[in-house]
Amino acid sequence: MIIKKNRNAPTLVDVAREAGVSLKTASRVLNGSTSVKENKAIKIREVMSRLGYRPNELARGLKARKSAAIGMIVPNLSDPFIASAVKAVQEVARANGYVVILASSGGYPDVERSEVESLVGRQIDGLVIAPADSRNSNFSDVIPSGLQVVTFDQPIRKSGFDVITVANRRITREATQHLLSHGFRRIVAIGARPHIYTCSERVAGYRDALRHVSLEPRTCLVEHESVLTRDWLSEFAFKKHKADAIICLNWVCTMLTLRALRQLGKEPGRDVPLLSFDDFELADMLTPGISAVRQPAARFGYEAARLLFERLNGKAPEQSVSLVLPTELILRESCGCNKSSN
Amino acid sequence: MIIKKNRNAPTLVDVAREAGVSLKTASRVLNGSTSVKENKAIKIREVMSRLGYRPNELARGLKARKSAAIGMIVPNLSDPFIASAVKAVQEVARANGYVVILASSGGYPDVERSEVESLVGRQIDGLVIAPADSRNSNFSDVIPSGLQVVTFDQPIRKSGFDVITVANRRITREATQHLLSHGFRRIVAIGARPHIYTCSERVAGYRDALRHVSLEPRTCLVEHESVLTRDWLSEFAFKKHKADAIICLNWVCTMLTLRALRQLGKEPGRDVPLLSFDDFELADMLTPGISAVRQPAARFGYEAARLLFERLNGKAPEQSVSLVLPTELILRESCGCNKSSN
DNA sequence: CTGAAAGCGCTAACAA
DNA sequence: TTGTTAGCGCTTTCAG
Numbered sequence: 001m002i003i004k005k006n007r008n009a010p011t012l013v014d015v016a017r018e019a020g021v022s023l024k025t026a027s028r029v030l031n032g033s034t035s036v037k038e039n040k041a042i043k044i045r046e047v048m049s050r051l052g053y054r055p056n057e058l059a060r061g062l063k064a065r066k067s068a069a070i071g072m073i074v075p076n077l078s079d080p081f082i083a084s085a086v087k088a089v090q091e092v093a094r095a096n097g098y099v100v101i102l103a104s105s106g107g108y109p110d111v112e113r114s115e116v117e118s119l120v121g122r123q124i125d126g127l128v129i130a131p132a133d134s135r136n137s138n139f140s141d142v143i144p145s146g147l148q149v150v151t152f153d154q155p156i157r158k159s160g161f162d163v164i165t166v167a168n169r170r171i172t173r174e175a176t177q178h179l180l181s182h183g184f185r186r187i188v189a190i191g192a193r194p195h196i197y198t199c200s201e202r203v204a205g206y207r208d209a210l211r212h213v214s215l216e217p218r219t220c221l222v223e224h225e226s227v228l229t230r231d232w233l234s235e236f237a238f239k240k241h242k243a244d245a246i247i248c249l250n251w252v253c254t255m256l257t258l259r260a261l262r263q264l265g266k267e268p269g270r271d272v273p274l275l276s277f278d279d280f281e282l283a284d285m286l287t288p289g290i291s292a293v294r295q296p297a298a299r300f301g302y303e304a305a306r307l308l309f310e311r312l313n314g315k316a317p318e319q320s321v322s323l324v325l326p327t328e329l330i331l332r333e334s335c336g337c338n339k340s341s342n
Numbered sequence: 343m344i345i346k347k348n349r350n351a352p353t354l355v356d357v358a359r360e361a362g363v364s365l366k367t368a369s370r371v372l373n374g375s376t377s378v379k380e381n382k383a384i385k386i387r388e389v390m391s392r393l394g395y396r397p398n399e400l401a402r403g404l405k406a407r408k409s410a411a412i413g414m415i416v417p418n419l420s421d422p423f424i425a426s427a428v429k430a431v432q433e434v435a436r437a438n439g440y441v442v443i444l445a446s447s448g449g450y451p452d453v454e455r456s457e458v459e460s461l462v463g464r465q466i467d468g469l470v471i472a473p474a475d476s477r478n479s480n481f482s483d484v485i486p487s488g489l490q491v492v493t494f495d496q497p498i499r500k501s502g503f504d505v506i507t508v509a510n511r512r513i514t515r516e517a518t519q520h521l522l523s524h525g526f527r528r529i530v531a532i533g534a535r536p537h538i539y540t541c542s543e544r545v546a547g548y549r550d551a552l553r554h555v556s557l558e559p560r561t562c563l564v565e566h567e568s569v570l571t572r573d574w575l576s577e578f579a580f581k582k583h584k585a586d587a588i589i590c591l592n593w594v595c596t597m598l599t600l601r602a603l604r605q606l607g608k609e610p611g612r613d614v615p616l617l618s619f620d621d622f623e624l625a626d627m628l629t630p631g632i633s634a635v636r637q638p639a640a641r642f643g644y645e646a647a648r649l650l651f652e653r654l655n656g657k658a659p660e661q662s663v664s665l666v667l668p669t670e671l672i673l674r675e676s677c678g679c680n681k682s683s684n
Numbered sequence: 685c686t687g688a689a690a691g692c693g694c695t696a697a698c699a700a
Numbered sequence: 701t702t703g704t705t706a707g708c709g710c711t712t713t714c715a716g
Contacts, residue, residue: 011692023695064708102432121398286627
């Protein structure tokens with residue numbers, strides 16, 4: 001129970017003493033300064049490895065006023081889109097000698113805010129964040145002026161942070177138009193958390209497409225994904241809107257809709273044509289294959305991290321940059337394509 | 343380009359000065375000590391919030407010799423099983439006032455080792471790790487004696503670390519026996535990285551089952567998942583072993599096999615009965631549904647973190663604990679069950 | 685109940 | 701090329 005006082009963890013002082021040099025000289029070799037006599041340097045390095053010396057990054061950070069750590073906050077790690085982005089950020093960070101502190105907001109602005117505060121307290125040098133809510137994510141006031149922030153997936157309004165997105169509205173319009181081109185007229189859009197940016201942009205794109213052909217939009221939007229059940233779908237998509245096709249506005253919605261449809265005895269894509277915003281593993285393995293809008297998940301992470309490190313290295317534009325990544329509309333069968341070959 | 347000297351970030355000294363008390367008194371309030379006159383405490387708190395004071399955790403950690411951070415190292419964030427575990431660990435850590443630094447090894451012991459060194463240098467208080475390789479994961483020598491380590495998914499041999507696993511061998515034996523019960527006789531096991539613990543245990547379980555009925559094992563093991571292509575599958579599983587059923591030994595193998603089968607014009611589960619070690623989203627949505635061994639992914643994370651924090655709080659058994667989590671064999675149709683209802 | 689002073693491990697002036 | 705001397709922001713004896 002009592003923690004043994006480890007006379008452990010050799011410090012730079014130990015190294016210096018052992019090598020018979022001053023602290024500063026040891027520090028110099030640690031930091032790769034050239035101005036140290038080669039023989040001393042060798043000796044010091046030898047002592048370091050003999051003692052198993054590891055510099056204390058906390059102390060370094062305290063002194064240098066930087067931690068060599070970046071924070072990353074995401075709403076939901078279970079979403080493969082997010083997982084890919086995290087992975088990419090971690091890789092880029094590592095390549096830059098940085099470490100990433102990962103937090104998750106669960107999509108709640110208040111926990112997001114508290115996570116930001118926690119990370120700031122840890123003196124992170126930068127922050128990559130997929131905001132919980134474009135409008136209500138509220139932490140600009142706790143970001144110290146030196147801290148670089150890059151957002152992805154959705155922007156934070158009036159924040160001035162760099163942002164990486166896709167053309168949500170345009171691609172959703174195109175996807176909807178594609179569905180229209182198959183002759184469907186009662187296309188319902190299924191989305192969650194209608195107030196968040198990505199959802200509202202996609203809804204807007206969907207509306208654009210319908211309005212263009214003078215059709216009435218039929219949206220089924222839930223406050224929270226958990227509402228999206230079989231009965232809900234039956235009630236709204238079918239009883240109310242008489243859906244003859246469905247477009248799901250994010251990955252979670254697609255997963256839930258697929259399952260709900262099955263429970264209603266309707267085969268997704270066959271009995272009910274369907275298109276998914278967000279592609280996913282196995283989308284092509286379902287029968288029929290699910291047509292989808294594909295976002296470059298890993299690239300979100302790469303670009304966010306790249307941008308962040310450019311800023312940290314002082315080589316980035318003055319103003320905040322807004323990067324729009326390309327998307328792809330992957331046509332498989334569920335949208336109505338290639339029915340014959342099915 | 344030139345970083346502006348921010349006369350920013352108020353420190354405790356600023357707070358104390360502003361409140362007209364000594365540094366120590368401010369510190370006491372910060373740490374919730376009771377022995378401070380209420381009126382002073384109030385004043386200090388008021389100043390803190392007015393100044394937007396945030397304690398510098400680096401400095402705290404330096405002094406306290408602990409960072410309130412734990413490290414987590416995983417082989418592959420894209421694997422949903424791993425993602426769930428990470429999510430769970432993060433949640434538990436947050437609940438304990440800790441932060442998690444996430445690193446990924448890509449399955450390579452040498453990068454894993456370097457990540458461990460990096461984390462240790464950051465003075466993490468604990469480490470949760472899904473080792474890259476049970477036999478070759480090699481970093482015990484860089485773990486300071488005070489650092490608590492919990493491994494999951496696979497143990498590290500002779501490490502003495504706590505470990506959380508499932509009964510890989512038993513459940514794979516049972517899964518194989520289930521396949522046998524359907525009358526299949528040329529069941530091939532497809533796995534990757536045969537030297538790692540989970541793979542070899544599962545292969546052993548598979549062998550147990552076949553040996554029990556005097557059948558010859560037919561294993562198709564690749565050094566790396568990337569080898570698992572359509573042609574490879576055709577060559578080994580079918581030309582060589584004449585597979586009449588397949589058992590995939592992990593998620594990645596399942597994904598690749600599913601796809602390869604389709605490319606060979608064989609419908610997984612219909613033309614080739616199949617069972618997957620690792621359940622996955624949509625396993626039930628494929629036609630036929632894919633039967634699978636389900637590991638309690640999130641529980642791996644919860645238990646690992648729980649155990650770690652028990653140790654950090656000094657309330658855990660002296661000796662290292664080995665926890666075996668329950669698994670489930672989810673029978674859908676791909677194994678040969680319920681063909682009629684299909 | 686409160687404060688002065690020392691120091692966690694490291695780096696950065698500033699000499700020597 | 702080297703060493704001495706201050707701190708980074710915080711906690712903590714140990715006196716008052």
